[in-house]
Amino acid sequence: MKKLFFISSIMSSVLLACNQNPKQTQQATTEDHSMHDQCYQAITNADTLDMHIHNHDGKVQGSLAFRFKEKQNTQGDISGEFRGDTLFVDYSFDLNGTPSKNPLVFLKQGEELSQGYGEIETYLGKTYFKPGAQIDFGKGFNLKPTNCK
CATH class of the missing domain: 2.40.160 (Porin)
Structure with a gap:
């Protein structure tokens, strides 16, 4: 059970980190390419x-x-x-x-x-x-x- 919790915590951290960069990149791209x-x-x-x-x-x-x-x-x-x-x-x-x-x-x-x-x-x-x-x-x-x- 502890292993499952530990693996879940790591996976959540990785997913959260991966999801933050595209949002920042997308926001910067939108600002750079606006009219x-x-x-x-x-x-x-x-x-x-x-x-x-x-x-x-x-x-x-x-x-x-x-x-x-x-x-x-x-x-x-x-x-x-x-x-x-x-x-x-x-x-x-x-x-x-x-x-x-x-x-x-x-x-x-x-x-x-x-x-x-x-x-x-x-x-x-x-x-x-x-x-x-x-x-x-x-x-x-x-x-x-x-x-x-």
């Missing part, structure tokens, strides 16, 4: 870019608005993903009543995003950054985090 709202803004001279994204596990959905002093303003939706520290999105918007879609790229540096420019190409109606081409992150908007409205 995050993030907002950014860049102001350069009289031009402004506002971005609001929902980031879930590196997959991004959101909105983007360009307001220019000397060009046509645009506003639309973005969807894409982070690949490492680089955010690749498709920007869907209307320009003079015509639906348009352009690829955009942003490099995450700390809490900020820097817009990049690179060679793009179109194949079968899809426009994308040319594979292997250099992307310059020094000429675009520099977005800083801001409070989401």
Whole structure:
């Protein structure tokens, strides 16, 4: 009887210890992969870019608005993903009543995003950054985090 009690106690301790780690791991995983709202803004001279994204596990959905002093303003939706520290999105918007879609790229540096420019190409109606081409992150908007409205 004592052996049975001793074995039961050991088995209970082992099971209790095994059950605690998965709960902690699952909780940490849930927190790490939860959806995050993030907002950014860049102001350069009289031009402004506002971005609001929902980031879930590196997959991004959101909105983007360009307001220019000397060009046509645009506003639309973005969807894409982070690949490492680089955010690749498709920007869907209307320009003079015509639906348009352009690829955009942003490099995450700390809490900020820097817009990049690179060679793009179109194949079968899809426009994308040319594979292997250099992307310059020094000429675009520099977005800083801001409070989401």
